Amino acid sequence: MVLLKGLGRKYCHSADTVTVIDFTDGLKPASPDGATTIGTERTRSDIPVNALSEHLLTREYIERQKRILSFLEKDDLFNKKTQYSLSRPDRYRLGLARAKRAKQFAVKHGWDEDVYKMAEYLIDDVSPLHLHLHMFMNTIREQASDEQRAYWLPKIESWEVIGAYAQTELGHGSNTKEFIMHSPTLTASKWWNGTLGRTANHAVVMAQLKIPDRSNGKLRSFGLHPFIMQVRDFVTHQPPKTIIVGDIGPKMGYASMDNAYMLFDNHRIPHSAMLSRFSRLDLETNEYVKPPHQYVVYGSLTAGRVNIILQARIVLARAVTVAVRYVSIRRQFVNRDTPEAKLETAVLDYPTVQIRVLPLLATSFALHYTGKAMKQLFDRVRSSIEQSGDFAELADLHSTSLGLKSLCTTYATDGIETCRRAMGGHGFSAASGLVRLRNDYGSRPTVEGDNWMITQQVAQYLLKKMKTLEVGSGTASTTIDITLQRFLQASNKTPHFPVLDYDEAILAAFEWRSSYLVSKAYQAREVRGEAHTSLLVQFYRLSNAYSQSILVNNFHAIFTNTAGVSDKPPQGATEVLHDLFRLYALYTIEAEAKEFLQSGALSMDVLELLPGAIQSLMDRIRPHAVRLVDSWGIPDFLLDSALGRYDGKVYEDLFDRAHRQNPLNDHTFNNKWWSDEIELGSGDAGKILAKL
Amino acid sequence: MVLLKGLGRKYCHSADTVTVIDFTDGLKPASPDGATTIGTERTRSDIPVNALSEHLLTREYIERQKRILSFLEKDDLFNKKTQYSLSRPDRYRLGLARAKRAKQFAVKHGWDEDVYKMAEYLIDDVSPLHLHLHMFMNTIREQASDEQRAYWLPKIESWEVIGAYAQTELGHGSNTKEFIMHSPTLTASKWWNGTLGRTANHAVVMAQLKIPDRSNGKLRSFGLHPFIMQVRDFVTHQPPKTIIVGDIGPKMGYASMDNAYMLFDNHRIPHSAMLSRFSRLDLETNEYVKPPHQYVVYGSLTAGRVNIILQARIVLARAVTVAVRYVSIRRQFVNRDTPEAKLETAVLDYPTVQIRVLPLLATSFALHYTGKAMKQLFDRVRSSIEQSGDFAELADLHSTSLGLKSLCTTYATDGIETCRRAMGGHGFSAASGLVRLRNDYGSRPTVEGDNWMITQQVAQYLLKKMKTLEVGSGTASTTIDITLQRFLQASNKTPHFPVLDYDEAILAAFEWRSSYLVSKAYQAREVRGEAHTSLLVQFYRLSNAYSQSILVNNFHAIFTNTAGVSDKPPQGATEVLHDLFRLYALYTIEAEAKEFLQSGALSMDVLELLPGAIQSLMDRIRPHAVRLVDSWGIPDFLLDSALGRYDGKVYEDLFDRAHRQNPLNDHTFNNKWWSDEIELGSGDAGKILAKL
Incomplete structure (x- = not known):
């Protein structure tokens, strides 16, 4: 001693x-301690947790997660104990050290990229190598010519070349066979480029290609094109004098990531820097060869958005896992109508906690089935394009993914905060496990398309659909065409769907409200010619209504006879999933009651009954809550939460973190x-x- | 070089x-740079900024702010340049160093407590001395006997004794003339006590007083009482062996504050530790003398909540100041209906940005007038009690302050995040100035009464009022009595108030909806006997409706003839304040349309017209937005924001922070x-x- x-x-x-x-x-x-209480909770439900996990995640995923976890748990570098106390520079250092260690594991154990990405997910730093591993590598693979691939990919895959991704202006000097990059103003500085601040030695730069016109020498623009360039020396890791590049400083989250600013002083890059799989510039003649289709740009952006939806699902599930476990264990106040009861009430038995947490639990499942459906649609569209050059569904996929990106990331971002507050005072502690998640994930609503701005593209697509139907020039081919047509044929009615009685009425009500908003926006823009900008708020609401309709449709599809075997949930979970489907739907109808009423999809009489119906569903779901979150299979290592740990030892862990760590x-x-x-x-x- | x-x-x-x-x-x-743009913005409006500032803050406050600022700006310790990059231990060290330096200033320059508090506000750390300066000092002043005051206050005011505040269990051994404090379980640990983790050497502990009954020796409880005790040695700053106390670890915010855990191992404190201004225990006879009225407990809590409302106002104003300035300067996309325009549109000209930021601007003013009214009411109630023992308005003040605490802190917390997202990508940067504000202020919805839990007290108060009126046993004396009576006399009507045409209709609509919800809850609880717990969500909504009604009433009062001279806004600002009043009201009616429709206060026809009316108000307010936020007089030193700085040099500052700091x-x-x-x-x- x-x-x-x-x-x-x-x-x-x-x-x-x-x-x-x-x-x-x-x-x-x-007494009763958390471990006892959560054990009791698990006996209250007979949901087959393992079967539901496999249905959600696949057996392969679960096994991979377990395997990688065993590596990470053994290495102190991945211990998260005191990382909240570190300075920002140390958070970056730690992130870099972890990314390198995981690469060492990968080389040693022959991990493929999917395995490395699983490790990245479980390490739960925003890796300073993230852009190298994703946007940079993907862009080279997709956009480089065979010759460029042969040169670059070995260096990139071995992490000799470490790259980032940026957009900038670009001018081209025709006589020098070089491109010139220049930043004439401070506002021309690149900003926010991940991995570029301190880590990368290369970058793919998306730049306006400008070529002097042969007739008059004036620069002509040919649109965005990708270029690869070196930004730091291999040995000294310093940029050349014609590049200023650095980290932009602390942020709300992403402490371990080096987001960059970068400016050029007439910096020259060789002709070979232009990635020329789809379009190129002839070295001798300066002739421009244009790309075959805009899909080459669309494709990877849309793929990115599909992944964002799948990520939103797991992020929300993570927050809900912590909240459900903690509020099952935490007790507060003896029930005032039964003061003789000695034990205080579990917080999750309060309707004020249920109404915040359980609809989010339902939403995590809603996001899952739509994420999965979007992934399937994306794969189908890509193979149609690759196999038969069929672009028919691309526009639909593009706009749907935009609307869903907006709605789903808003759900998840707001959902984390709602869970945090539902846990009361301890939600404010880093020991909740939600603090860093909240701060890191908080970037989502404004990056890769601002959640408000991008919805105008969804609305434009829907208005175009409506126009085609209104002028009678097209046939109803896609689902949205059919939905809109059905609405147009009955639009003078107020259908007052019996949403409390039939699932089909729920689906119809969401479609009706969404079609009503399309029709209203169409009248304003196309018929009355109101300014596009003046309708942006309407467009935002319309996009959300349309996306919510997609969420209820995809959720409901798992209960229908047409669902494939792999899409059907396990027997013992179907009933509670159906309750979750109805909870998501009815909760959303109540929250958005104004639009449902205005469109005539909902009557005031049914609205009066909604709170009671929602409470009944929550009462039914309540005993299954802990097992439902267990089914998401999120390991304690990832949760890093005293409040949400699987074994319920909340107070032991809180005290350990405070007193010993x-x-x-x-x-x-x-x-x-x-x-x-x-x-x-x-x-x-x-x-x-x-x-x- | x-x-x-x-x-x-x-x-x-x-x-x-x-x-x-x-x-x-x-x-x-x-070009045009931010300084030019924001200059142009200021010429678009003729609101008298100085006069409006004085109306909001008083001339005395503005001068004090300016004076203290001149001290702080000259001392490097208060420079905020790199504090975001520090580790958590260094954030605490910095907070302690700053609190001490400010005390050195106070002693040197003879600052009184109001001046010190102004410094604390501008330094903008959560001071590790905060609890000493507020809860601890106030409790000693209010609860200590004259003798205790004479002993303790000089030591406390000179910061020899540094105190915190905690609640705990307490047992009293009758024969020893001592009190014994003991923590039998881990869950009995105190948690979250500010200033106690590393800083304090004393604490006021609110504890259940338990005395052995003379007849059978069993412990009898006499309710919560305050005790003062030493927790750390004056020289070594170590706790005695019978106390374990430490900092609980990192949190979402409050990095510079040491929140504590504390456990006792049969720790003994002397009889004299009990603060005995209002109640005491006779040393010889063990006889308990009870306090004269529960106000002694109510009083300081209610005062605290009034301050929370005033703080919510300035916090929201701060977020809105940053957002309004930045979105006035930031431009994005050329208007698609006028593509010939070369200059991109200022982001604040987009309805999708207006609808997020301008209602919050209006809300900051709504919070101001209610905070001010609550302060006046509180002072009046206190003087009634002190001068004539009249407790008539106390229950009303108590429940109103609870409901407003819940609503106003939710507005401000959510408002910061809304402003952050409205600024797009740069809102995520610490250079926005909103990151720490968001994380620190995020504690508000769950501390000093959880925002959901406390609303049941508001509802209970209103239900009691309704019961008195229903059984006809009381006369309508307070405002709420009169409002409810008016509703009861006409409750079979659907009044469909013309809220677009008359201010009085707005006030009536808010009162009607709130009374309708009281009546509905009354029917459920008192008539049908439904369980209290089952009605908690209804109670929450009811409390918010009631509080919103108070906000519109207090805001509107400044336009009436009965308003006192000092309450009237300056001539040149009245019109835009009236637009802000209507914007807050109509925006709230639209956001809560469901309840307004259900109660019959609003017709579907008027609902259809609301978005247009809201947009018209925003168009009218838009040119005044920058001057309106200027009127809040929040100094750049406090904002610590590249995006929101007064002079509009957004991009110069962003680059400076990234490249040089x-x-x-x-x-x-x-x-x-x-x-x-x-x-x-x-x-x-x-x-x-x-x-x-």
């Missing part, structure tokens, strides 16, 4: 563990105002100032 | 400044995966691991 400096705490060293010895060691939580408690401070010393007895007056 | 290590950047040292010399030095933002750019990293070194050339392999 030793007494450590200034701590007043005794430690017992044995083998490789250090244990604090004080009177708290023998203390246990009050918090570095601030290793210091004793000088609280005398007349002394500038901060650490008691250290004579460190003024030291903190040097860090400012 | 010197070349600093590994930076590839040249610096020029002159006198006391260091300037980077590279090709970016001469770069300016594209970001410590991460002083390091060059080793990105080779096969090397464990992190800082290039440092040989630091494994160093980051030691920090985990």
Whole structure:
């Protein structure tokens, strides 16, 4: 036993563990403790957790997750204990060290890229190599010519070349066989480019290709094209004098990521830098050969958005997992109508907590089935294009993925915060596991298409559909055509769908409301000629209504006879999934009641009954809540949450993090105002100032 | 000129400044730059900014702010440049150093407590001394006997004794003339107590007073009472062995604050520790003397909530200031209906940005007038009680302040995030100035009464009022009585108030909807006897409806003839304030349309017209937006925002923070995966691991 400096705490060293010895060691939580309570919760439901997990994630995924976890848990570098206490520069250092260690594992154990990505997901840093592994590598693979691929890919896959992704202006000097990059103003600086701030030595730069016209020498634009360029030296890791590049500084999240600013001073890159799989510029004649179809640009963006929907699902599931487990364990106040009951009520038994957490639980499943459907649609569209040059469904896929990106990332971002608040005071602690998730994921609503701005593209697509139907020039071919046509044929009615009685009425009500909003926007824009900009709020609401309709349709499809075997949920889970489907739908109808009423899809009488119906569904789902979140199979290692851990040992873990793992408690401070010393007895007056 | 290590950047040292010399030095933002744009914005409106500022804040406040600012701006310790990059322990150290420096100023310059609090507000750390200066000091002043005051206050005011505030269990051993504090379980640990984690040497502990009954020796409870106790030694700053106390670890915000856990092992405190102004325990006879009225507990809590409303107002104003200035400067996309226009549209001209930011601007004013009214009501109630023992309005003040705490802090918390997202990508940067505000203020919805839980007290109060009226036993004396009575006399009607035409119709519509919800809840609880718990969601909505009604009433009062001279806004601002009043009201009616429709306060016809009316109001307010936020007088020092700075130099400041002030750019990293070194050339392999 030793007494450590200034701590007043005794430690017992044995083998490789250090244990604090004080009177708290023998203390246990009050009975019933969290482990007991959550065990009881799990006996209240007979949902087949493993079967539901496999239905959601596939057996292959679950096994891969388990396997990679066993590597990460054994290496101290991936221990998350004190990372919340680190400075921003140390958070970057840690992120870099982890990305490198995972690569060492990958090389040693022959991991393929899917396995590495699983490791990246579980490590749960925003990796400083992220852009290298995704946007940069994908762009080279898709856009480089065979010759360029042969040169670059080995260097990129071996991480000799580490790349980022940026957009910029570009001018081309015709006589020099070089391109010139220049930033004439501060506002021309690139900004936010991940991996480029401190990590990368190369970048793919998407730039306006400008070529001097042979007749008059004036620059002509040929649109965005990808170029690969070196930004830092292989040995010194310094940029050339004609490039200024650095990290933009601290952010709301993404502490371990180096987002960049970059400016060029007439920086020259060779002709060979232009990635020329689809379009190219002849070296001798300066002749431009244009790409075959805009899909080459669309494709990877749409693929990215499909992944964003799948990510939104798991992010929301993660927040809901923490919240459901904690509010099952946490008790507060004895029921005032039965004061003789000694045990306080579990917080999840309060309707005020249920109404926040359980609809989000339902939403996580709604997002899942639509993410999955979008992935299937994307694969089908890509193979149609590749096999038969059939672009028919591309526009539909493109606009649907935009609307869903907007809605789903808003759901997940807001959902994390709702879960956080539903947990009361402890939700504010980093030990909740939701703080970093909230701050990192908070980027989603504004990146890769701002959630408000992109919805105008969805509305434009729908208005175009409506126009075709209105002028009678097209046949109803896609689902949306048929839906709109059905609405047009009955649009003078107020159908008042019996949404409490039939699933079909729910689907019809969502379609009706969405079609009504399309029709209203069409009248404003196409018939009355109102300005596009003046309708943007309408467009946003329309896009959300349309996307919600897609979510209920895809969710409901798993209960129909047409669902494929692999799409059907396991027997024992069907009933509660159906309750979740109805909860998502009815909760959304109530939240958006105004539009459902205005369109005539909902009557005031049914609206009055909705709160009761929603509460009944929540009562039915309540006993299954813990098993439902268990089915998402999110490991404790990823959750990093005292409140949401699988075994329910909430208070033991909270105390352990505070009393044994918090570095601030290793210091004793000088609280005398007349002394500038901060650490008691250290004579460190003024030291903190040097860090400012 | 010197070349600093590994930076590839040249610096020029002159006198006391260091300037980077590279090709970016001469770069300016594209024209028109932010300074020009925001200047133009200010010429578009003739709102008398200074007069409106004085109306909102008082001349005295503005002068005090300016005076204190001049102290803080001159001292490097208050420079916020790199504080976002610090580790959590350093954030605490910095917070402590700043609190001490401000105290040094206070002593040197003879600042009173109001002045010190202004400094605390401008320093904008959550001060590790905060609880000492507020809850601890206030409790001693209010609850200590004259003798105790004489002993403690000099030590407390000189910061020899530094105190915190906690609640705990307490047992009293009758024979020893001591109180015994004991924590039998881990869950009995105190948690979250600010200032107690590392800073305080004393605490006021609110504890259940338990005294053995003389007849049978069993412990009897006498309710919560305050005790003062020492928790750390004056010299060593260590706790005694019978106390375990420490900091709970990192949180979503409050990095500079040491929130505590604390456990007792049969810790004994003397009889004199009980603060005995209002109730006491006789040393010899063990006789308990009870306090005269529960106001002694109510009073300071209610005062706290009134301050929370005033704080919510300024926090929201701060977020809106940043957002309005930035979205006035930021341009994006040329208007598609007028593509010949060369200049891109200012983001604030998009309805999708207006609908997020301008109603929040209106809300900041709504919160102001209600905060002010609540302060006046509180002062009146306190003086009634002190002068004539009249407690008549206390219950009303208590429940109103609870409902408003819930609504106003939700508005402000959500409002910061809405502003952040409305600014697009740059809102995610710490340079927005909203990141720390969002994380610190995020504690508000769950502390000092969870925003959902406390609303049941509001509902209970209103149901009691309704019961009195229904059984006809009381006379309508308070405003809420009169409102409910008016509703009861006409409750079979559907009044369909013409809210677009008359202010009075707006006030009536809010009152009607709120009374309707009271009546509905009354029917459920009192008539049909439904369980209290089952009605909690209804209670929450009811409380919000009631609070919104208070907000529109107080806002509208400034336009009536009965408003006092000091309450009337300056001439040139009345019209736009009236537009803001209507915007807050109509926006709220649309957002809560369901309840307005259900109650019959609103017709479907008027609902259809609301979006147009809201847009017209936003069009009218738009040119005044920058001057309106200027009127809040929030200094750049506090905003700490590149995006929201007064002079509009957004891009210059963003670049300065990234290129010249970001410590991460002083390091060059080793990105080779096969090397464990992190800082290039440092040989630091494994160093980051030691920090985990």
